[in-house]
Amino acid sequence: MSRGAPRSILLLSCTTAVLLAACAQKPVISPAVSLAQASAQRGAQAFARGELPGAQREYTTALRVYESLGDTPGRASTLLSLARIAAQAGKPAEALAAVDQVLADPALVDVPTRITAHGRAAALHLAQGNIPLTEKHLADAAALCAASCADAGAITVLRARAALAQQQPAIALRLASDALALPALALVTPATLKPQASAERANALRVQAQAQMALGAPALASSAALAALELDRALGLADRVLPDLQLLAQASRELGATDAAQRYQALAERAQAAGRALRSGTAAD
Numbered sequence: 001m002s003r004g005a006p007r008s009i010l011l012l013s014c015t016t017a018v019l020l021a022a023c024a025q026k027p028v029i030s031p032a033v034s035l036a037q038a039s040a041q042r043g044a045q046a047f048a049r050g051e052l053p054g055a056q057r058e059y060t061t062a063l064r065v066y067e068s069l070g071d072t073p074g075r076a077s078t079l080l081s082l083a084r085i086a087a088q089a090g091k092p093a094e095a096l097a098a099v100d101q102v103l104a105d106p107a108l109v110d111v112p113t114r115i116t117a118h119g120r121a122a123a124l125h126l127a128q129g130n131i132p133l134t135e136k137h138l139a140d141a142a143a144l145c146a147a148s149c150a151d152a153g154a155i156t157v158l159r160a161r162a163a164l165a166q167q168q169p170a171i172a173l174r175l176a177s178d179a180l181a182l183p184a185l186a187l188v189t190p191a192t193l194k195p196q197a198s199a200e201r202a203n204a205l206r207v208q209a210q211a212q213m214a215l216g217a218p219a220l221a222s223s224a225a226l227a228a229l230e231l232d233r234a235l236g237l238a239d240r241v242l243p244d245l246q247l248l249a250q251a252s253r254e255l256g257a258t259d260a261a262q263r264y265q266a267l268a269e270r271a272q273a274a275g276r277a278l279r280s281g282t283a284a285d
Contacts, residue, residue: 036065036074043081050238050278052089056082076102076113083120087127088239096124115144115151122158126165134162153185153200160207169214176208191234202231202240209247218254225251238278242271 029037043058059082066074079098086095102109102117109117118141125133141155160175179185184197191198205228212221229244245268252261 032065032069033071033074036062036069036071036078039065040078040081043085047081047085047088048236050275052085052278056085056089059085072108073110073113076109076117080113080116080120083124087124092124092128096121099124111144112150115141115149115155118144119151119154119158122162126158126162129165131162131166134158134165138162150184153179153182153197153204156182157200157203157207160204160211164207164210164214169211172207173211173215176204176211179204180208191231195235198231199235199237199240202228202235202237202244205231206240206243206247209251213247213251213254218251222248222251222255238271238275242268242275245271 039058039062043055043062046052046055046058059078063075063078063082066078079102083095083098086092086098099117099121102113103121106114118137122134122137122141125131125137138155138158141151145151145155156175156179160172160179163169163172163175180201185201185204186197187201188194188198205224209221209224209228212218212224225244225247229241229248232240232244245264249261249264249268252258252264
């Protein structure tokens, strides 16, 4: 045996040991969990494309698998996704029923998921004009969420939206500005580097624009709405692009910019028609 042979054997042994250790650390996923994860991933992709029926089918498959396994975290996450789909499809009662299932037994659900569920419930009740229940769920979320928690920005934006619903634009503007000042919602380029934070920043900008319109500041509103539109377009959030365009059309009319107002209005109408077509699974005109 050559003098280099022991070294080669040693290197081979070390390499084998490293590979074995890596394999030992890699978790083994059961076929059932793999099916649930794949279904959820396809559901997320369908939702991003605006294909709500397909998204609901995929997430429902994932939900059944998680329930068959008694997997509470997987079930809770999937129910929140189904609630989002139902809300987008204009089925608030169905969305609330899904969220209520997540909140039914808080001892079995971790704190971040409970915060998200309370926030989702607050948004749904706000859309229905139920301010007392909106504020209750926001208070529950805030009690679980420290200032630095991941959902602090979303909760603040929801509080701003609730203030707008109560005809309190000055308070809404202050809260939206507070949300935009949070480090977690700082502007990043491209927006897709931090999609959730960027989407929440766009939400805050949209509320800021709405508050500024209510306070008689269309120029500032236009600037905020345009910033929101840029983020929502970059993230492919068609359902949020529509209100951005509508705000820009409104602000342009207030500023006397007739051509710009007509252009934004035409874009908004086209986006609305396309969104309806995607939700129903038909081709847009």
